[in-house]
Amino acid sequence: MYVLIDKKKSRGIIIAAALIIIAVAVTACILLFHEGVSENTVFPENVYGVSVHTRLLPVWTPKRPGIPRKIKYIVIHETGNRNNGADASAHSDYLRSVNGETASWHYTVDDKEIYHHIPDNEVAWHAGDGLSRNGGNRNGIGIELCVNSDGDFEKTFINAAKLTAYLLKQYGLTVKAIKQHADFIDKNCPETIRNTGRTEEFISLVSVYLNESPPE
Ligand SMILES: [Zn+2]
Incomplete structure (x- = not known):
């Protein structure tokens, strides 16, 4: 016993x-x-005077698989959503609330502020090219520019250039690392910038900010 x-x-x-x-x-x-x-990843709070709100998606979910990677590109997109109120905050809510979709990206920029959804050194699903070796998802920080009708696209354009310059500087990249969604798959994105022939203007504006120091 x-x-x-x-x-x-x-x-x-x-x-x-x-x-x-x-x-x-x-x-x-x-x-x-x-x-x-x-x-080795940054969570900016302010880029050249524009507020950045960090509101990360939960890790190890379909939209944020938590796959670490090296950063080679900044990939520019537009949301394509012209509805009133479809600003950066609304896209942050959308990413956090809608399930069953895997599309995701790192930052959304509007005419007033920026939301940060996924750490820069993790894969997100914005370029439509899976995990291909030199692809946009695997290597790029995805930035979505809002095109909501009640927003000022000129200001959004400037804010996106500021964020791009900040990130290039942080990760030791040059303007050559600036890509568009269309560089990775056959999609006319960022649509407004492409349709109005403003790609070079965007890169020039980024260069202007790159030559300035971001404020503390
Ligand atoms: Zn896109």
């Missing part, structure tokens, strides 16, 4: 110890992995 109880007890202790070891190992792995994801 005593022997039986002892055996049961020691089995329980072994199982408990094993569970604790597994829990510690898993936690350590998660912390290490997560540290790896978040180091």
Whole structure:
């Protein structure tokens, strides 16, 4: 009888110890992995006078798979949503609330402010090219410019140039790293910029900010 109880007890202790070891190992792995994801990435609060709100999507979800990567490009998009009120805040809400869709990107810019949805050094699904080696998803920070009818696109254009310049500087890239969605797949995005022939103007404006120091 005593022997039986002892055996049961020691089995329980072994199982408990094993569970604790597994829990510690898993936690350590998660912390290490997560540290790896978040180091060398920036969470700006202000870029050349424009407020940036960090409102991250939950990690390890279809929209934010948490895949770490190197940053090679800044990929410019437009939301294509001309509805009144379809500003950066509304797109942040949209990303956080709509399920069953995997489309995602890093920043949304409107005429007043910027929302940051996914850390810059993680993959997001904005370029339509899967995880191809030199693709936009795998290597690019996706920036969406709002085109809402009640917004001022000229200001959005300037704010996006400011954010692009800031990110290029942070990650040691040049204006050559500025890409458009259309560089990766056959899609006319960013539509307004392309249709009005303003691609070079955008790059020139980024260069102007690149030569300035961002305010503290
Ligand atoms: Zn696009």
